[in-house]
Amino acid sequence: MTSVLGEGARPHERIARLPDDQRARLVRRLRGRTDGAGDTDRWFVRHPSTEAPRLRLFCFPYAGGGGSAFREWSGCLPAGVELWAAQLPGRESRVAEPALRRMDPLVEALYEAVLPRLELPYAFFGHSMGALVAFELTRLLRRRGAPLPTRLLLGAFRAPQLPNPHIRIHHLPDEVLKTVLRKEGTPRQVLESDELMRALLPTLRADLELCDTYQHREEQPLAVPLSVFGGHQDVRVGRGDLDSWRTQTAKTFRLVMLPGSHFFLHSSQDLLLAELSRELGPTPRTTEGEGRHD
Template identity: 35%
Template sequence: MSLSAAESWFRRYSGGNHPALRLVCFPYAGGAASLFRGWGSRLPDGVELLAVQYPGREDRRREQPIGEMAELLDRLADAWAELPDVPYAFFGHSMGATVAYELATRLERTTGQGPVHLFVGAAHAPGTGTVPTDAPPERLAEHIDRYFGGLPAQIREDQAWVRRLTLLLAADFALYRSHRPRPGAPWRLGAAITGFAGDRDRAVPAEHMASWADRTAAGFDLRVEAGAHLFIRDGWAPVVDTVSAVLRPRLLG
């Protein structure tokens, strides 16, 4: 039995049958939906947690990764249209922040229903930072060590996993480089944006995230967390607590 587009793209990790609010999380380059599996235990009751599963990883590992940002957004928008209509917020980290913002602006423009809040981690606002490396796959592990805090030990020791991860990163970085922001002034979301930066992030230092203030008409707030670029890989609990505090008033109103 084939899956619907929504079932292919979104993994549900928490929430009852009738959630009051939906939080959708977008992984970083090389990341997968399971990165957010534990977040549901710290989110308020009434929040449905969905995580995007890009092709080429975990239960979609046999699918080819998507190499064009426009195609990725088209397919995500099609999958989104199949979900029940519930107020929503987006969280995206690194590459995922760009995907989250671009999908949010598309939904706001085309349906009039943008997110109630956008959370972005370790990312320049689209069109303001440098694009990811175009180094060949065999040099990507070196790039990760220098800028992204290194590979987990269990992956570093498994050369097959290293090869798979570096090939996946090469594909994701190519997708990221394909992104072309809309011409003209950037779209300013009607919702506020909260940014998260790692205090040891060499790829996107905290001060580089100030450009997100130009992507919202409702205010930008920045939180600095302990860690390097992928700080949500291990130190995600404080991030989820902040997300919960921001979303909780939405559940009461």
């Protein structure tokens, strides 16, 4: 499993490397494409396993991201693990649909979409905003008496009971929001492209609003093993923010720190996939403790 992505090499950065004419064509294609990486329906892109599936891994992307964030994971997971990447409204094949701005309507819609696919054992992975979505979807499944995931795998988001230490930015004017994005590593070529910004900002702003307006409700810890992943250089989410997730599970808890900043799922993709493979293999790891990659 060799990653071709460098530190912080997100889809926005790959777009930035394209010549101007190719970037313009990409924006036009985004308005009507399907992902092309696997069987697609409205809410999930399915990447079939090369063997009969024994477990489904549902993956939920970060703010502004789509199902393509997990495209390179196909074929890198243990045999029998079938990858299903969430495709939320407002991006990629669903770019014409308005993105949802509140957590409850989003998880209600995801509940209806995922429920028919739970005849096999399954796990959830979510990164940043996706971690919060995966957590709240699991709690909704429990309230409705549905089968629960065999484990939760969450990355780069503070424990949900903690207060948000950051200022709310979803309402900021475009130019101010661009300044914030520039500080977080969005390439200059993307920020200076009016066409790209018109395509990307509405969905990103909606996702930021979803996170900014999230309100945690106290419930009993989940009877699901929980593994949480963080980046050593993440200035937004620290080790303490991640360790506080342990109160949300009545089962085993693991905290794994990987090299990289907030988007270590790209920059340390190989290490993360190795950890996920250990979790999702035929005999998943259940030991409580902390894994480290220094």
